[in-house]
Amino acid sequence: xxxxxxxxxxxxxxxxxxxxxxxxxxxxxxxxxxxxxxxxxxxxxxxxxxxxxxxxxxxxxxxxxxxxxxxxxxxxxxxxxxxxxxxxxxxxxxxxxxxxxxxxxxxxxxxxxxxxxxxxxxxxxxxxxxxxxxxxxxxxxxxxxxxxxxxxxxxxxxxxxxxxxxxxxxxxxxxxxxxxxxxxxxxxxxxxxxxxxxxxxxxxxxxxxxxxxxxxxxx
Ligand SMILES: NC(=O)c1ccc[n+]([C@@H]2O[C@H](COP(=O)([O-])OP(=O)(O)OC[C@H]3O[C@@H](n4cnc5c(N)ncnc54)[C@H](OP(=O)(O)O)[C@@H]3O)[C@@H](O)[C@H]2O)c1
Numbered sequence: 001x002x003x004x005x006x007x008x009x010x011x012x013x014x015x016x017x018x019x020x021x022x023x024x025x026x027x028x029x030x031x032x033x034x035x036x037x038x039x040x041x042x043x044x045x046x047x048x049x050x051x052x053x054x055x056x057x058x059x060x061x062x063x064x065x066x067x068x069x070x071x072x073x074x075x076x077x078x079x080x081x082x083x084x085x086x087x088x089x090x091x092x093x094x095x096x097x098x099x100x101x102x103x104x105x106x107x108x109x110x111x112x113x114x115x116x117x118x119x120x121x122x123x124x125x126x127x128x129x130x131x132x133x134x135x136x137x138x139x140x141x142x143x144x145x146x147x148x149x150x151x152x153x154x155x156x157x158x159x160x161x162x163x164x165x166x167x168x169x170x171x172x173x174x175x176x177x178x179x180x181x182x183x184x185x186x187x188x189x190x191x192x193x194x195x196x197x198x199x200x201x202x203x204x205x206x207x208x209x210x211x212x213x214x215x216x217x218x219x
Contacts (some may be wrong), residue, residue, distance in 0.1 A: 004081035006069075011037040011052060012035075012081045012082065013082070014037070014039065014080060014081070014084065015040075015041065015080050015082070015083050015117075015121075016038060016041065016086055017041045017084070017087040018041065019042060019085050020040070023091075023196045024198035026196040027177060028040050028050075030204045032050065032052055037053075037150060038053045039073075039076060040054065041055075041057075041058060041087070043060075046196075052170070056069070059080055062085060066093070077120075078126075082134075083118065083131075085131070087110065088114075088133055088154070089105075089110070091105055091149050092150075094145060098148065098149065106152070106153040108151065110157060111156050111157055111160065113177070114157060122168065129175050129209065130161075130164075130172065131175070131206055133176055133177070134154045134175050135150070135151075135154050135177055136179040137151065139158060139215060157175065158215055161173050163167070174207070174216070175215050176202060176213070177184065177216065177217045178199040178218045179217070179218070179219045181195075189192040199218045202209065202218050
């Protein structure tokens with residue numbers, strides 16, 4: 001199904017990137033339960049089709065591939081009110097092992113993808129509300145043993161989210177920081193864990209304006 005119509009009622013549309021992942025799947029579920037029409041991006045593993053959910057394939061390999069994805073799907077994305085930038089991979093290596101490419105990788109995939117997609121949404125859609133995803137230590141000045149490029153990138157994302165919120169007053173910009181998700185392959189040692197469904201419910205409340213929070217930690 002490609003339209004945002006349900007029994008003659010026009011549903012509000014949302015794009016969720018990384019929608020086939022651990023958090024993404026719960027976000028799709030919660031948004032569908034709350035009567036949104038979901039445009040869900042995946043890379044390699046397309047989940048089963050569902051009513052009011054349109055799966056779009058993309059590889060956010062470089063800026064050109066992101067721009068191509070957005071341009072190609074512009075007619076479907078144009079009606080979106082909401083955007084959740086879920087895609088955000090992590091590099092885990094000890095500090096001495098890290099190469100410049102690792103810093104570039106995490107910055108590109110956590111920050112530049114969000115900027116590219118968000119700017120497209122600001123100019124080409126009905127954008128009302130955006131949620132970006134951080135992680136549990138966001139905003140803390142601390143040393144990292146294994147996740148330094150990721151921590152740098154996610155902290156940059158917080159600054160970008162705050163700055164966009166200040167500039168684009170007609171759009172809600174928020175950032176939600178979950179602790180490690182139950183089921184995650186990469187776990188921070190001894191850290192608390194949270195169910196993806198609980199995080200998704202909190203994100204829904206924030207994106208739909210029921211709650212606000214520029215850097216909300218979910219634990
Ligand atoms: N996992 C945690 O414990 C945790 C904790 C705190 C914050 N976070 C943050 O929460 C967010 C979601 O994390 P997650 O663990 O749910 O992610 P995940 O399960 O690893 O999911 C990754 C998603 O990104 C897609 N993807 C992978 N490579 C791609 C590429 N080259 N181009 C485009 N899409 C690609 C995957 O598609 P396919 O399935 O098709 O491959 C999948 O939808 C991230 O921003 C992460 O930093 C995670």
